[in-house]
């Protein structure tokens with residue numbers, strides 16, 4: 001609309017009856033909702049193959065819930081761009097980008113629910129739907145000097161109705177000092193280019209570590225770990241035939257030959273733990289989501305906006 005015409009139109013708003021003003025407000029809200037849904041539709045894009053049978057001949061097939069639908073020429077089933085993604089059937093698309101604006105700040109479920117006008121259960125559900133795929137976005141290949149270190153998270157059954165043991169106080173601490181089965185081991189592997197991979201280990205032993213390092217670390221790499229050459233990490237490096245340098249932080253040996261240290265992995269741990277503190281202990285079944293969340297913040301930094309979060313959530317973006 002041309003500017004002078006728009007000014008005239010705007011002046012006429014004053015003359016509207018209260019019923020007409022209400023109608024106008026509804027119309028504006030609807031237009032706003034539609035444009036936010038269109039933004040989401042543009043970001044999730046057009047599927048290139050059928051999500052049911054992977055046939056690549058697909059035809060447009062109308063619209064549903066603000067998104068285009070398609071029909072597969074192979075299996076004749078219909079689908080949308082979110083079918084078989086973690087965001088399938090998630091409602092209120094007009095609020096997704098608002099919600100994702102709070103992701104970088106690690107917004108609480110309560111605040112996100114209030115800001116996006118959804119209930120808390122939905123806000124919690126959205127958090128974990130949006131984080132399902134980012135959990136798997138990590139470095140697939142590490143080379144050069146590679147630092148590997150384990151950190152531990154207290155096992156938590158937060159949110160679960162039937163605890164397999166007596167409850168701890170919120171956040172809490174382990175019943176036994178040091179390592180026990182209540183601690184979940186997480187291996188962080190980071191090379192000097194900043195490529196980072198993490199794995200929640202099923203057991204704290206060299207076999208579990210080998211299964212992670214084997215496909216990840218280049219055979220020409222030099223692995224640096226703590227522990228003075230003892231322990232499961234050192235054993236895993238030996239078994240895999242990867243050159244290995246061991247610092248020993250307990251004995252004050254932090255750096256070897258001026259370059260071999262695990263300061264990047266350790267700094268990563270402490271940033272991770274500091275950031276996780278706000279969640280007052282996370283449920284072990286969601287630990288991978290939180291690790292992925294933190295990894296995305298580290299990996300993308302300032303460029304991580306709501307639109308990038310959305311493409312990560314639907315799996316269109318690789319680490």
Ligand SMILES: [Zn+2]
Nearest residue numbers: 050053072075
């Ligand atoms: Zn198909």
